[in-house]
Amino acid sequence: MEWEIVIGLEVHVQLSTKSKLFSGASTRFGSEPNTQACAVDLAMPGTLPVPNEEAFRYAVMFGLAMQARIGKRSVFERKNYFYPDLPKGYQTTQLNQPIVGAGEVEIYLADGGNKTVRLHHAHLEEDAGKSLHEDFHGMTGIDLNRAGTPLIEIVSEPDMRSATEAVAFLKKIHSVVTYLGISDGDMSQGSMRCDANVSLRPKGETELGTRTELKNINSFRFVERAIRAEAERQIDILEDGGNIVQETRLYDVDKDETRSLRSKEVANDYRYFPCPDLLPVILSDDYIEQLRVQLPELPDAKAARFQSEYSLSTYDANLLTQERATADYFETVSRACNAPKLAANWITGEISALLKRQEITISQSPVSPQQLASLIVRIKDNTLSSKIAKRVFEAMTKSADMADEIIQKHGYTQVSDSRALEKMVDEVIATNSTQVENYRKADEAKRPKMMGYFVGRIMKASSGQANPQMLNKILKEKLDALL
Amino acid sequence: MHQLTIAEIILGLRRKVFSSTELTRHLLDRIQQLDSGFNSFITVTEERALTQAKAADQRLAGGEAPALCGIPIAHKDIICTSGVRTSCASKMLDNFVPPYDATIVEKLNAAGAVTLGKTNMDEFAMGSSSESSYYGPVKNPWNTSCVPGGSSGGSAAAVAALLVPGSTATDTGGSIRQPAALTNTTGLKPTYGRVSRWGIVAYASSLDQAGPIARTAEDAAYLLSAMAGYDPRDSTSLNRPQSDFGKGLNNALTGLKIGIPTEYFGEGLNPRTAACIQEALREYERLGAQLLDISLPHSKLAIPAYYVIAPAEASANLSRFDGVRYGYRCQTPEDLRDLYRRSRGEGFGEEVQRRILVGTYALSAGYYDAYYNKAQQVRRLIKQDFASAFEQVDVIMGPTTPAPAFKLGAKSADPVAMYLEDIYTIATNLAGLPGMSIPCGLVDNLPVGLQIIGNYLDEARMLNIAHRYQQATNWHTASAIAV
Numbered sequence: 001m002e003w004e005i006v007i008g009l010e011v012h013v014q015l016s017t018k019s020k021l022f023s024g025a026s027t028r029f030g031s032e033p034n035t036q037a038c039a040v041d042l043a044m045p046g047t048l049p050v051p052n053e054e055a056f057r058y059a060v061m062f063g064l065a066m067q068a069r070i071g072k073r074s075v076f077e078r079k080n081y082f083y084p085d086l087p088k089g090y091q092t093t094q095l096n097q098p099i100v101g102a103g104e105v106e107i108y109l110a111d112g113g114n115k116t117v118r119l120h121h122a123h124l125e126e127d128a129g130k131s132l133h134e135d136f137h138g139m140t141g142i143d144l145n146r147a148g149t150p151l152i153e154i155v156s157e158p159d160m161r162s163a164t165e166a167v168a169f170l171k172k173i174h175s176v177v178t179y180l181g182i183s184d185g186d187m188s189q190g191s192m193r194c195d196a197n198v199s200l201r202p203k204g205e206t207e208l209g210t211r212t213e214l215k216n217i218n219s220f221r222f223v224e225r226a227i228r229a230e231a232e233r234q235i236d237i238l239e240d241g242g243n244i245v246q247e248t249r250l251y252d253v254d255k256d257e258t259r260s261l262r263s264k265e266v267a268n269d270y271r272y273f274p275c276p277d278l279l280p281v282i283l284s285d286d287y288i289e290q291l292r293v294q295l296p297e298l299p300d301a302k303a304a305r306f307q308s309e310y311s312l313s314t315y316d317a318n319l320l321t322q323e324r325a326t327a328d329y330f331e332t333v334s335r336a337c338n339a340p341k342l343a344a345n346w347i348t349g350e351i352s353a354l355l356k357r358q359e360i361t362i363s364q365s366p367v368s369p370q371q372l373a374s375l376i377v378r379i380k381d382n383t384l385s386s387k388i389a390k391r392v393f394e395a396m397t398k399s400a401d402m403a404d405e406i407i408q409k410h411g412y413t414q415v416s417d418s419r420a421l422e423k424m425v426d427e428v429i430a431t432n433s434t435q436v437e438n439y440r441k442a443d444e445a446k447r448p449k450m451m452g453y454f455v456g457r458i459m460k461a462s463s464g465q466a467n468p469q470m471l472n473k474i475l476k477e478k479l480d481a482l483l
Numbered sequence: 484m485h486q487l488t489i490a491e492i493i494l495g496l497r498r499k500v501f502s503s504t505e506l507t508r509h510l511l512d513r514i515q516q517l518d519s520g521f522n523s524f525i526t527v528t529e530e531r532a533l534t535q536a537k538a539a540d541q542r543l544a545g546g547e548a549p550a551l552c553g554i555p556i557a558h559k560d561i562i563c564t565s566g567v568r569t570s571c572a573s574k575m576l577d578n579f580v581p582p583y584d585a586t587i588v589e590k591l592n593a594a595g596a597v598t599l600g601k602t603n604m605d606e607f608a609m610g611s612s613s614e615s616s617y618y619g620p621v622k623n624p625w626n627t628s629c630v631p632g633g634s635s636g637g638s639a640a641a642v643a644a645l646l647v648p649g650s651t652a653t654d655t656g657g658s659i660r661q662p663a664a665l666t667n668t669t670g671l672k673p674t675y676g677r678v679s680r681w682g683i684v685a686y687a688s689s690l691d692q693a694g695p696i697a698r699t700a701e702d703a704a705y706l707l708s709a710m711a712g713y714d715p716r717d718s719t720s721l722n723r724p725q726s727d728f729g730k731g732l733n734n735a736l737t738g739l740k741i742g743i744p745t746e747y748f749g750e751g752l753n754p755r756t757a758a759c760i761q762e763a764l765r766e767y768e769r770l771g772a773q774l775l776d777i778s779l780p781h782s783k784l785a786i787p788a789y790y791v792i793a794p795a796e797a798s799a800n801l802s803r804f805d806g807v808r809y810g811y812r813c814q815t816p817e818d819l820r821d822l823y824r825r826s827r828g829e830g831f832g833e834e835v836q837r838r839i840l841v842g843t844y845a846l847s848a849g850y851y852d853a854y855y856n857k858a859q860q861v862r863r864l865i866k867q868d869f870a871s872a873f874e875q876v877d878v879i880m881g882p883t884t885p886a887p888a889f890k891l892g893a894k895s896a897d898p899v900a901m902y903l904e905d906i907y908t909i910a911t912n913l914a915g916l917p918g919m920s921i922p923c924g925l926v927d928n929l930p931v932g933l934q935i936i937g938n939y940l941d942e943a944r945m946l947n948i949a950h951r952y953q954q955a956t957n958w959h960t961a962s963a964i965a966v
Contacts, residue, residue, distance in 0.1 A: 039583060043803040045576065046563040046585060046682040048717050078799050080846070082823055089802020142807070271846035273855060276689035276796050278718050 002203040003238070005231045006211075007166045007196055008158035011173050012151050013183045014127065014191040015058045020148035021126045022049030022092065027150075029189050033132070033143035041148045043087035048277050051076075055150040056281060057291060058182035059099045059124050062152060064292050065176050066119050068103025072283045074124070076275045081268050085129035085142050093153075095272050098123035099281070105156070106300060107168040108318045117169050118157035125151050146190075158197065158208060163227035167220050170194055171322060174220075175299045179324045187218050194218070196227055199244070200234045209234075210244040214251055214258060226251035230258045302327055310340035319348055325363045336373030339380050346372060350393055367396045374403035387464045388412050416467040418474065424458050424466065425475050429482075432457070439479055451475060484509050485645040486962070489554055489702035492648060496543055496553045503543065503553030507536035507597055510555050514599065514646050521622045523631075523640040525560045526568050527600035535597040542595065551709055552595030557650040559638045560601040561608050562693065563682040564588055567598075571684050572616035573606045575804045575811045575830035585682025586717070587651060587693055587710045594709040599647055603637030606832045607801065608653055608686045610634050611661055611904035612894065615834045620891055623666060624963035625929055629888035632662030632904070638696045639666040643963045649697040649706050653683060655690045656789050657883075657908025660920035663696055664883035664932020667922040667961055669949065670696045671703045672908075674940050675915035676721035678707075679714030685800040687793035688719075690912040699959055700921060700949035704728035707942060726943050732950040737771035739948065742876030746782040747907055753886035759924030759931040760882050763952070767880070770951055775876055779868040784861045785910040786902055791845045791858035792913070798842030804830065837898065866914045873938045878948060882907055883920040883932035907934055917942050921949045922958040930961070 020027055023040035040047040063070045075097040078090040100122035108114050127149040132141035154173060160166045174192060177183040185192050199211035214230055217223050229251065234244055249258040297305070299321045306317040306327075321327045326347065333343040351372070355362060375392055378384045384392060384407070395406045407413055415421060429436055432454070439450050454475055458466055484506050487495065495501055511529050518524050532555065539553035563569045563581040565588075570576045584592065592598075605615045613621035613636025621636040623629040624644035631640040635652030639662035642650055652659045654672035663670025671694045678693045685691060695706035708729060713722040743764065748757060764774055806812035806826025813829050816822035831839070845854040872879060884904060894901040911918040916936055923933035933952075937945040953959050 042808055044581065044583075044809070045569070045571070045579065045684040045803070046581065046583075048681050048685075050716055050718055080799055080802060082802065082805060084805075084807050084819065087803060087808065088799075089805060090799050269848045271798075271843065271848075271851075273795060273799070273846055273851075276687070276719075277685075 001239070003200045003235055004203045004205070005161060005163070005227070006158045006199045006201060006208060007160035007163070007227060009156045009160070009166060009169055010195040010197070011154040011170060012193045013154065013173070013177050013185070015055055015150040015152060016181070016183050017052055017054040017058065017150055019052055021052050021055050021124070021150035023148050025148065031145055033141070033145060035145065037129075037144035037147060041087065041144050043089070049092065049275075051278060051281065052150060055124060056099065056283070058150075058180070059122065059152050060283065060288060060291050061180050061182055061295060062122060062154075062177065063100035063103065064288070064295055065180055065298055066100070066103035066105060066122070068119055068122070069101035070283065070288050071097055071099045071101055072285075072288070073097060074099040074281045074283075076124075076278045076281075077272045078275045080271045083128065084140060085131045085144070085147070087129065087144060087147055091126060091128065092275055092278070093125035094123035097280070100152070105169065105172055107165065107172050109164065109168055112315050115165065117159040117165075120155040120157050122152050122154040125153060127151050158199070163224040163231070166196060166227055167224045170220060170223055172299075175322050175324070179296060179298055181296070187220070190218065192218075194223055196223060198227055198230045198234070200231065200238060210246050212244065212246065212258075213248045215248055215261060217251060222251060222253060225256060226258060229256055233258060299327075306330075310334060310344070312340065312344055316344045316348060320344060323362065325361065329362050329365070329369050332369035333373045333376065336370060337376040337380065339376050342376045342379060343372070346376065350390070354397060366398070367393065368400070371396045371400070371402060378403045378407065382416060382467060382469075383407065383414050384412065385414055385464060385466075385468055387459075388414065412465065414467045415462055415465045416470055418470060421466060421471055421474050422478075424462060425454075425471070425478050428454050428457050428461075429478060436479070436482065440483055451479065454479070485513055487648065488698050489551075489648050489705050490699070492554055493550075493705075503536040503539040503555075503597060504533065506553070507532050507555050507599070510599060510647060517644060518641075518646060520627060521624055521640045521644050522619050523603055523621055523637040523644060523646065524557070524600045525570055525572060525603050525616075525618050525637070528567055528598055531567070532597050532599050539595050539597060549593065549595040551591065551705060553597060554595070554649070555597045555599050555647055556591065556706070557599050557602045557638065557641050557647045558588060559604055559635050559650065559652045561604060561653055561684045561686075562588060562651055563684070564598065564601065567601065569601065569684070570617070571607045572604045572618055573831065573835070574617045577617065577811065579810055581682070583682060586679035586714045588682065590712065591651070591706075591709050596709070602635070602641055602650055605634035605636070605658075605834070607684070607797075607835050608634040608655055608658055608691075609797070609834050609838055611657070611901050612889075612891075613637060613640075613662065614891060614895060615832050617832065622891070623888050625666065625888065628890055629929065630665070630891055632665035632884070632888065634658040634662075635670075635696065636662045639663055639668050639670065642666070642668045642696050642698060645962070645964065649695055649702050651693060651706070651710070652696045653686075653691055653693045654908075654912065654918075655686050655692075655793060656912050657905035659694050659696060660883050660908050660918055660932065660934060661904060663920040664934075665888040665930060667930035667959070667963065668696050668698060669700050669703050669919070669921050669959060670694065671707060671919045671942065671945070672911065672917060673707065673711060673942055674721070674917045675912075676719050677917070677940065677942065678710050679712070679717045679720050681714055681716040685796075687796040688800060689796060690789075690793055692912070700946050700953055701729065701732055703919075704732060704946045704950075707946075721940070723940060728943050728946050731943050731947045734947045735771060736767065736948060736951050739767075739772040739878070740876040741767055741772050741774050742777035742872050742879040743774055744777050744779045744782065744872070744879060744881055746779050747881035751885050751903070751906065752882060753926070755926040756882055756884070756886055756931050759926065760880075760933055763923040763933045764880060766952060766955060770955060777872045777876060777879065779865075779872060779910065781861065781864045781868050782910060785865055785913060786906060788858040788861035788865070788913060789905075789909045790841065790902060791854045792862065794838040794842030795845045795855055796842070798839045798846065801831075801835070801839055806830070834898070862913045865910050869910070869914045869916060869936075877938075878941075878945065879936040881934050881936075883934040887926045887929035887931060911936050915939070917945060919945050919949060921952060922961065923952075923956070924958060925961065
């Protein structure tokens, strides 16, 4: 039977507010345990929550960016459960009246296609603390630095049909929140985490199968792998005639498999009810409109502009606008060298490979936009062949030198002097009589290919500095003259 | 000195008849000599009180002293006091010393008040007799075999026993007014949001409100003026212009329309208590007021609604007492579940556990609509009852309690009988309205309280109404003990 995977995602995004959702304590990452937890975060008796206006602003900005309905009246509820790193014994969150309602997300797939994923809603909530199991010999340490940090939980409809689509959705969310500047989106630090609901059904079926929930996946790569592993597990069970148990599962990165965490049957009854310490949050139309006009240019709009302004392909435009830093990098290079297509090629090619190799982001790129632009300028004016250009680029990864300095230091200038080139051609013809003879005897159609041999010799002899277009022209003339 | 009212002490201090240090010393001595008979204090802060009194004396000598400068008061032990144990009369918080003051403590300190100590109460303010304290029951100074009422029994008894001229208290379902009625004191529960809840350990957040207990309406006005006001640390705090509640105390009552709810004079009301109330109402007629019969048709639903909403909120508010961060922790827990179960089982008293269980049940899946939602609907109906009543009348009057103080232990085995003690007071908490109890008679030498219910933010008029009555009668000057 042919199976269809159905995936819905819940994405937790940590908002980059300076202080917590309901207290004045700092939200900075990586401080000494419990140095960023005030009396409110410790749930000391008598303390009360005071909402952080910045968090509402961020959540509304996200909703506007998603074309979503904004909850003009949103209500905080208490989600009750006991856990040592949940200081109040309940999490303050939104259930029935979230700040962001239904919306739509356009995702771009690697094959160049696109797809609309529906957003169910997004709500504001506070994060819990962290339990530390190491270094405490039979006990558990608790760090409440993260307790009370504002999150938005973004819940999609089950609209994704492959692990690749799920990754594309996650990337899109990442791209939007970082564009808006409402989160650093750093998955390695837990600023963005994802739960995936995965179910299978026979292709063509409209009803949803039983789903499992994969908890706390913290990288794009693992989302893809976890969903694949879970889908395979479910297919095996279904094809053996078994049933899927609704449960929460964890992805084991090392074993590349998912395993059961807890079944839904014994799940908590969270006893949600409206938090009596917090009044409903009422947003005025003016407030929402003000935020709407202040929104920065978002990835989709930017991609459209890149296509019209720089004549880029849809594919390149989407690729370059996925991350704001990449788009900014591209625009800086492109404006400095006035060669947008070359700039796009270099960024999606060499730069991207370099970043992947060094496992860094574009803002950490050792080759600055100014350096890359200086290189492209010299490619454009034929000073550099593409082969030499790669060498110059290589040098740039290790120094802050501009293209001209590197060219000068290494003597990389392209030989475009026709007399020098003619001399090289004469020499290669004189020293390779057998190949010249073969060329003469060959069919017209085979000759261009055979010319490659001579070009290669000359390039080697000139350390790749010969201007390839000129060389080709001169060589052809001289060889043809021998016919 | 101990029989003086706050108004009289203010004059005495300014005329240098006595110093705050002398008065404070005198009251501390009385507490030491007499309070073992009443058990109205949990903690006496002798050293701190004398330091504060000395400072007050210096300010008084320098002229320009704030309103309550040098006035001794006591705080209910649910109100956080920096550096002073705040136990909520619970084993759970027996060792809890908050590092912060409640907003009302800050405000009273700023107004120059001298804190003699922390008063006894029903554990976590749950009760109507002040018998459920971990530190033993409070006794009614009028008859030490009787209860003083609850949950602010200690605050009321300390004032009635002439140990302190005024105290702070909290009222969630009648906990200021009921003990005031049973101890012949004047107690005022303000409009919800009038007084900050910050630093007051929460029982039921949407109902809790702090207010003063004193010997006269005038004194209550002094205390309320210092306690009330907007607090940005409490999101439910009302941002309204602050009134000086002492200003209009002598306004004439001519033309005042007093609503008499028929539902408050039915079955269950002690006939001799009823007679005292009727006599008080005749006094109001003599003062120029007009009595009108009104109906509050949903009155009988107030207690059931309260005993769903209050425990529901309490079940969440008390979750933080889990033995993890502060407060009581059981010995040698086997595991996390055991730590929670035994810390809470051993740390909380019976009534607290009962309400947590009731609240947890009311919020649980499958019962939420039948209980919690239904109770909230009832709450809206009760609010509407009052709203329509206040279209016809200026204030509402009736009994504070069904009968005078009962014997210690008389209702301990019957929670419902105990809950009915608040039958006339609970509705105002559900509606968020201000309510007050003033002395209006004695039955078998036990006090009877007249309840005055005002419209939102109408405390100034209520105090005026109470004050004029106290100018015309002597019930409030009757003393529990030989002076």
